[in-house]
Amino acid sequence: MIVTEKDSWLGMIFAVHGTTMESIWPRMAVVFFWSVLITTSAFLFPDHAYTLTMAPFTVVGLALAIFLGFRNTASYDRYWEGRKLWGCMVNVCRSFTMQINTLIDDTVGENNPQPSDEVQQQRLHMVRLVICHIHALRHRLRETDPAADLEEQLPGDQQLHHDLAQDNVPAAIADRISRQINSAWRSGRLDAYHVPLLHSCLTEMMGIQGGCERIKSTPIPFTYSVLTHRTVFLYCMALPCGLHDTVGMLTPLVVTLVAYFFLGLDAVGDEIEQPFMLDDNDLPLLQLTTMIERNVLQLSGRPDEELPEPIQPVDHILI
Amino acid sequence: MIVTEKDSWLGMIFAVHGTTMESIWPRMAVVFFWSVLITTSAFLFPDHAYTLTMAPFTVVGLALAIFLGFRNTASYDRYWEGRKLWGCMVNVCRSFTMQINTLIDDTVGENNPQPSDEVQQQRLHMVRLVICHIHALRHRLRETDPAADLEEQLPGDQQLHHDLAQDNVPAAIADRISRQINSAWRSGRLDAYHVPLLHSCLTEMMGIQGGCERIKSTPIPFTYSVLTHRTVFLYCMALPCGLHDTVGMLTPLVVTLVAYFFLGLDAVGDEIEQPFMLDDNDLPLLQLTTMIERNVLQLSGRPDEELPEPIQPVDHILI
Amino acid sequence: MIVTEKDSWLGMIFAVHGTTMESIWPRMAVVFFWSVLITTSAFLFPDHAYTLTMAPFTVVGLALAIFLGFRNTASYDRYWEGRKLWGCMVNVCRSFTMQINTLIDDTVGENNPQPSDEVQQQRLHMVRLVICHIHALRHRLRETDPAADLEEQLPGDQQLHHDLAQDNVPAAIADRISRQINSAWRSGRLDAYHVPLLHSCLTEMMGIQGGCERIKSTPIPFTYSVLTHRTVFLYCMALPCGLHDTVGMLTPLVVTLVAYFFLGLDAVGDEIEQPFMLDDNDLPLLQLTTMIERNVLQLSGRPDEELPEPIQPVDHILI
Amino acid sequence: MIVTEKDSWLGMIFAVHGTTMESIWPRMAVVFFWSVLITTSAFLFPDHAYTLTMAPFTVVGLALAIFLGFRNTASYDRYWEGRKLWGCMVNVCRSFTMQINTLIDDTVGENNPQPSDEVQQQRLHMVRLVICHIHALRHRLRETDPAADLEEQLPGDQQLHHDLAQDNVPAAIADRISRQINSAWRSGRLDAYHVPLLHSCLTEMMGIQGGCERIKSTPIPFTYSVLTHRTVFLYCMALPCGLHDTVGMLTPLVVTLVAYFFLGLDAVGDEIEQPFMLDDNDLPLLQLTTMIERNVLQLSGRPDEELPEPIQPVDHILI
Amino acid sequence: MIVTEKDSWLGMIFAVHGTTMESIWPRMAVVFFWSVLITTSAFLFPDHAYTLTMAPFTVVGLALAIFLGFRNTASYDRYWEGRKLWGCMVNVCRSFTMQINTLIDDTVGENNPQPSDEVQQQRLHMVRLVICHIHALRHRLRETDPAADLEEQLPGDQQLHHDLAQDNVPAAIADRISRQINSAWRSGRLDAYHVPLLHSCLTEMMGIQGGCERIKSTPIPFTYSVLTHRTVFLYCMALPCGLHDTVGMLTPLVVTLVAYFFLGLDAVGDEIEQPFMLDDNDLPLLQLTTMIERNVLQLSGRPDEELPEPIQPVDHILI
Structure with a gap:
């Protein structure tokens, strides 16, 4: 951009x-x-x-202008829908992080001023999975390799290798989040009534992913x-x-x-x-994903030195 | 496409x-x-x-251009809505699969590292019903016979013959999914609070089906x-x-x-x-349904040899 | 159509x-x-x-063309919104039927391979009320008398006379469905958690009804x-x-x-x-309602001889 | 209109x-x-x-026509959005009334063929508050005094004087409905699971109110x-x-x-x-609110003599 | 404006x-x-x-007019979407306030005519956090310093300094609201079933914030x-x-x-x-936030002297 x-x-x-x-x-x-x-x-x-x-140029010029107008509207709608989807991703990641950090706790429905280390680790692990999902989605849309970014988030993770081998890496990450929700509930750290709340965030993330894939895979006829x-x-x-x-x-x-x-x-x-590529006027996915990463880590109380640097425009271009 | x-x-x-x-x-x-x-x-x-x-050609040419622009917008909106519906189908199938694979288990709300064979079979059966639904919908939209594809998913299934005889095969399949949800809940494998979650996925699948049928059955006046x-x-x-x-x-x-x-x-x-037929510029329903099938089977942990091959374009055309 | x-x-x-x-x-x-x-x-x-x-005709002709284009867009949007609403009605009736047939049972949350006759009657009665609602809505939109169609669905029903005397017959039918949901819950046949699920279907039906009435009662200024x-x-x-x-x-x-x-x-x-009347290009409400009736009765397992015949086009016109 | x-x-x-x-x-x-x-x-x-x-008139005439077309589209969208909002109000008032009349009862989840007088009074009081809300909203949009209409609904009500003194009378009425829901729940007349259902109706009413206020307060730039x-x-x-x-x-x-x-x-x-005023082509808010009042009172089983007369067009104008 | x-x-x-x-x-x-x-x-x-x-001016003039029309539509859509988002903010703040003031109480599901001081303080604190959120959002959109306005709402608050240092102040405030919901539930003042209701209000507030940030950060290409x-x-x-x-x-x-x-x-x-700045035709965010503040404080029963003065237009301009 x-x-x-x-x-x-x-x-x-x-x-x-x-x-x-x-x-x-x-x-x-x-x-x-x-x-x-x-x-x-x-x-x-x-x-x-x-x-x-x-005379013929006037008639055809007009029809051409109207048709170009139609095509521009269709292209711009794709661009703006892509931006809306990533805007929703920002929102849902923030909301998801807040819910993970409050609804998952050692016991259900009781005051617990200081959560145990295990709970804190599970929370942070889930937040990191959320971050992995957006990075994996960015790489998928830009057709680049997500391995490095994902390994940075989950160092030494055993299952990552398996996830990276799947057709759809972001969906594989989402599946892991879904299993985390399940394990939190079944181990008594999450109220059964609140499972649908977390699942609705996850469903929305997958809906955003599907929307982006749709825009990418189906150009204007x-x-x-x-x-x-x-x-x-x-x-x-x-x-x-x-x-x-x-x-x-x-x-x-x-x-x-x-x-x-x-x-x-x-x-x-x-x-x-095609708003997700690296053209000058395309959407700045790297800047957006880095911003989300900073936001959700800050909301999880991580210290500033753990946060990635915000992406700055280079030569007036944000990527 | x-x-x-x-x-x-x-x-x-x-x-x-x-x-x-x-x-x-x-x-x-x-x-x-x-x-x-x-x-x-x-x-x-x-x-x-x-x-x-x-002079008369200038006036009429303009009005004609505007009217053609209107008609193109209406046609393109139908095309894009059709694509959106199938994009939602991708999302909902993935989410549904994740929910089936975590929320249905031997007991409700307890840790269970290794689900029993029965539960695993029920899960896989439900996932296969989801796959049947999308194949049946594709065949319905393209006016072809779904029998072969459905039998491949549910070999030796008794009820399939009855389902194929109904007016609306995808709806009959959806009804079976609904009964599976019910049986899972009533046999203590699914929490009552999570029944609405699974039903909302099913309702969305039926909504997508209805939307596609609407586009197909009602052309521009x-x-x-x-x-x-x-x-x-x-x-x-x-x-x-x-x-x-x-x-x-x-x-x-x-x-x-x-x-x-x-x-x-x-x-x-x-x-x-009419975006669901086999014209050059129509939507690649076969590629989409095969992709969904691969995705949900992978998410269910099926080995690669069980997955269908992804559809490749033939002579630049995806069907 | x-x-x-x-x-x-x-x-x-x-x-x-x-x-x-x-x-x-x-x-x-x-x-x-x-x-x-x-x-x-x-x-x-x-x-x-x-x-x-x-010269003046060129200028005015253009403005006129743009204005006619605007009006056509507005008319077509009304037509298409009407079609969308009836498409949603198809979906919601199917989903509602599936939910009625699984969630309402003799007891809550227990396996019950063979529901009692009473439960089966209540289910069928509710499905018939759903069918009544769509027929009543069709008659309301076309300004015809719903009495015959409703009596066919509910022969010998005492309250029908009272319902037909109300200002808004479809709303009166919906009220009866709402009372059935309530009675099913209060008599222990429906889980309290699933009442909102059934109510959301009913609310959607009323929303569709309201949308159709809006299109009918408010023409373009x-x-x-x-x-x-x-x-x-x-x-x-x-x-x-x-x-x-x-x-x-x-x-x-x-x-x-x-x-x-x-x-x-x-x-x-x-x-x-006005897309709900009987003009050549209007929506085929009779065909749609008959199709819904067939669908929901089939989903309820009724034999084929109870189903109405599907409506066929007469002289290329579907009504 | x-x-x-x-x-x-x-x-x-x-x-x-x-x-x-x-x-x-x-x-x-x-x-x-x-x-x-x-x-x-x-x-x-x-x-x-x-x-x-x-020549210059042709060029400018065209641009002017396109710009007028844009402005008409924007105006008509405001008009139609206003109509949609009131159409939703019709739906939500009917659904809300049905839910009030079934979900609130002497006890939770038990059969109760004849509700007590107190419950019946609370139900009717809540329905009257709903009616008050729509009348108050109409008066607010038309900048008239709601006192007379509200006193007719709630004769001798103590708190009404206080409500009428607030900045936003409809919001004050909605607050009273919210308190009634709360009191019904806390006094054991409403299931805790059904509180969100009633609240979602109330939220939707407030959303409609907000939408109307937005259209009224923000003209086209x-x-x-x-x-x-x-x-x-x-x-x-x-x-x-x-x-x-x-x-x-x-x-x-x-x-x-x-x-x-x-x-x-x-x-x-x-x-x-500005579609909410009293111009010839504006929306008939008085007719709509009276129709809602009739509908919800009929759904609550009130006798015909309690219902207001429907508004008829005077000299082809509905207000 | x-x-x-x-x-x-x-x-x-x-x-x-x-x-x-x-x-x-x-x-x-x-x-x-x-x-x-x-x-x-x-x-x-x-x-x-x-x-x-x-002749060339006629052809190009027309295409130019159509293109300008497209650009105006895109700009106006941004403006109107911004207005819609703030209109939703008005609604959600009112609904949230009503829910906070009724659903949070000393005990869950019991009659309590007079809530304790602690509960009243927690309610007011949450309402003030809601007000902080909208003020912080306004300052963020207008690139001004929110410190003064936030300190006025939360005098002597310890954590405010920490919140103001975060990248995204409104998100930090929302996180505090989320923690308040959690603490209310865990201390037995809020029913577990009603947690999702409050969370959905919070999620909507964050969605509005994200929408505004999207409009601000992504101009027309x-x-x-x-x-x-x-x-x-x-x-x-x-x-x-x-x-x-x-x-x-x-x-x-x-x-x-x-x-x-x-x-x-x-x-x-x-x-x-860019509808959120201080140009003559921009949206009156200060007036809107002040109106929300007045509304929610009135709904919380605060006396008139605590309310801020409504913003009046200066020289026909509302800011």
Whole structure:
């Protein structure tokens, strides 16, 4: 995610980094040279110069704009839903930690000013499993290897190797949390009435995981992307034939500006369609997971030196 | 669903497979030959050539674009809702499996490191019923016969024959899960407080089933589809009359390009309106159900050789 | 609801039945004769023929298209929400039936392979009350008399007469279900922990009822409909004055085609605004309620001869 | 809310009452006389008559139409959300009444064919508090005095005076319902497991109240309304300068018709932005609250003579 | 938030304060002087004056309008979601207060007309923690220091210093509420069945907090803002080249008016994108938190002199 001051209106006019300029300039160059070619040949051989007039471009341009608008809305909805899911993850991790730290205790329903070491260890273990879940989910969404991060949370854990071998590592971690809830209840540390409360947190975590996997695995239907790309391309290539008789030698300039807008709109939709990757405008999953880790460890009363450093933007980019 | 690399912008421009090209080329051909006819006759008999001018086409073209945009949004919402429902199915099956494997045990609320064989069998039976439910739902949505898949899960099951004869096979399977929950509770293997937890999973599974059936059984109102198809058709057929006096002999080319865009937008909406079938852009239900089956069996600790193979795309198509 | 094959693209072009053609042809005829009048008089008295040019029509046509798009979206949302509500009704009735058939038993939390006749009667009575509720709701939404359908479900029931006299028959039926839940609990047939589970089903049924009543009783604000109708009418009547100088004698044809599109869009919105009535494109409530009745009776193990016949489309129309 | 037959398409064309005509005719008159002035002076002094041509009006008209569409969508969403909230209020009041009438009884979990007078009084008192809540909410939203309506429900109630003095009367009433639930539980008339059920109804009532207060207290941002009003005004005032050279003496007529549409769209958005007041198109809160009162009293078995008369539309207006 | 009478249509036409005029006038001035320059040079050197004609402006203007509409919708959704979250906060604080004041008592499930001082103190302490949470959240969203407000609520509190040092102060406060619930249950003042009820209120408060933090920390993707700003700017700067040959010396006026609309639309989106700050159109968080504080203290029976004064608008602005 790009972190920058939006106050400077003028600065944004001339920004390059983080805009779509980097990906669309080759296409714009093609359109520019093509329209130079068309305009020049129309100037040299005026008798053979056909014009399409602007009328068909108005009609198609409008339909194209509406369709691009639709595609942008769909892409942005994916982006924003992804952000909402991770926002919910923040909430549920905090709530889960609070519930683990209060509802699980040596005995059920009795005052216990100082929980035993065993209970404290179980609590911390569960919190660390929650942290493992979000790190594993991040790695899954970004297609990287979660082993290092998980081993840092659970050093020397026997079962971790087995979990990492499963199809779905975050689900395997969630299964371990579920077993911890069960063992806490069956060993008399958790009230039977409160099992559904903890399970609803776990279910919500799995629902968030499923939502993220859905966004990742199901892009906008291929046929939409093809129709958009193709029509934008044809439109920009045909535009000089419609403009050269009225605009004259300025045609390449005008065509390139119009192409900038349409190609830009098209590319923006592409860029945020997959919000979990490492593109400039994607969601800062590393920053979010580190923040969650800090939050839940603080809520569990861990000292500051155990907390990871918060992630800072590098060159205005948060990853 | 089409699984392909979206990185190649140029490749998408020239793609044919999985785009709407296959279904709309006959219509485009009709439009092309019709406009050749109109243009030629206007060229041969200029005295009798009427022109409609582009003005009415601009107005109607805009309204048409907005209406096509509305229809595409409605179709895409159906597609995405279908995907969301199956995403929820993934989540609920995983959560359900975790709950079955921890909350059902020989006794209620006591530590039991090694559950008895009977309990383990009941757990596995319930997990297999969950798998049956999703396979039965897939077959129902695709109008195929679920018998083979269900018998593979429940070999030699007596009641299966009776279930397959009911109107709604997935509902019959869900009813069996409901009876299993009941029997677990009444035989002292499940806490009464946790019955609502398991029932809420089951209710959610039935809600997802109902949602899919709703999308399948209720298309976008017929009157919308007729109005769209008819107006697009009339528009493309009338377009040569509006263009030939300004564009001249290029009219057929321009008309065909415009027709490509409008007919394409119209056809895209049609294609994803029913997202559960076997069209190129439809949802990969077989891949999803197989993935769920693998996930829940892994979470139940079944060895790898019992798991089905994950479905791979064939010729870039996941079914 | 119109049930037809959508595969035939050409067939839809020439369909009449179930399209809005039946309701808008008088308006189209008025527009046609009016534009013949205008065009002819402009032809006979060219000195007095004013033209408005197309410029104002472009501007207003666009705004009109956007506004019609807004209204269609609002109408379609009502239609789809109505369908969603009935889809939820399907789900909740199935879940409710399963819960009634397992959670209510002679004793609480004990194995009971063969429930007593009394319990079986209470279960069936409750399921029949659920069926009564949906039939009563259908009759309420369609403003017909529910007495016959309810008496068929509850023959010889004493209280039915009293229920039918209340303002809101479905609510009176729901009240009876609520009393049955209460009596089952107080007579020791239902666990106190499971009362909220059954009540949540009932609450959801009432929520669906309320949602349907809301859609029925609150149309799109009158002022919107008036503004739409009036502007479409004025637009079509003024259109010949804008076209006759460029399009000439083809004006009536062009105007009628444009009018078809705008009047059609306007009429489509009207038709599905009230989705519970008996228009061609309305929701098939009779088919849905019959399907629910079949489903819940099958889930309760009733023999096939007790089930009502499923409703089949008559002349491509499901009611 | 305007209650009228929508069947008469022609009748709606000529309707005046309940359309925005009443509020916008002064603005239309200003626009008309202004355009007469412009047109006449352009006719008298053709040498000094500037024309702006229609080109800028096309561009701005479109952007304006899209922006008006956005604003209408936002207004309508507010209206429909308000209606949804009151629809939920209907549901929750009915469900709450059913639960009060069954779950609260002399003893917990035992059969009790005839509840004692005290219990019956407490039930009726709670139902009357529910009715008080909705009346108090209606008065709060319409900024009227709730005292009379509340005293009618609770004659001679001591605490009512204190409640009416609080900042938020409906919240004070809800607090009393909460205390009644508590007292029922603590006096052994309500099962502890069912307290959350009743509390969830109460929470939902408060959620509805909060939603209505939110809609009332937060209009669409001022800056939006200003931008809309101002641009519509400037657009209509400048329009004659763009039209007079092509349309000639018909300019005032055309301008007024265009102004009708844009001013009408603008005014419609204004009118339903605040849906709880007494404008013609606002929600019929009095009818809704009276209907709820009738419903819940009937469900509590009160005789017909105790029920209030249903509210009928006066001159096609329901308030 | 701007609090003003919307009745005066004419007043809004001439409003300056609270509209975007303050932020966009420099840009409008640039556009104005630039178009004076272009127009004058075209007038002085007509032979070298190129015109772009209006055709490309129509196409791009439309696409731009649709894109601005998309961006405004996204911004407004953020604004309205922020408002909804705070509206939910109002509801949940009221419900939470009612539940704290009834469900926590000296003993569980017994009548207790006069709660002990200790219980009353614990109740008030919990209510004050709820108030602290909303104040801390407001300060966090506005990036101000919460210490003063929190110390006013909890004078002499030992732990406050520690809470204020945490990364996330509102989460630290919520953790304290969670511990209070736990202590109430474990000391026999709260029924185990009602713990989930209180926890669900707390979870909702944390969910609202997370939602607000999400809106604050994730603006609309940078690339969107750049594309909008840049295209609006280029469009306005190029517009004189398209208009000067038809509109002549009025070009600067027309361009400035068109620029007002596009720059205004662009700036409106910017202004409400971050709804929690202190801009004129932002949400009145101080007024909302003060209102919640008054409400919950009144519901807890505190005397009027303990309540804070309600916040009044200053110069039509609520903060």
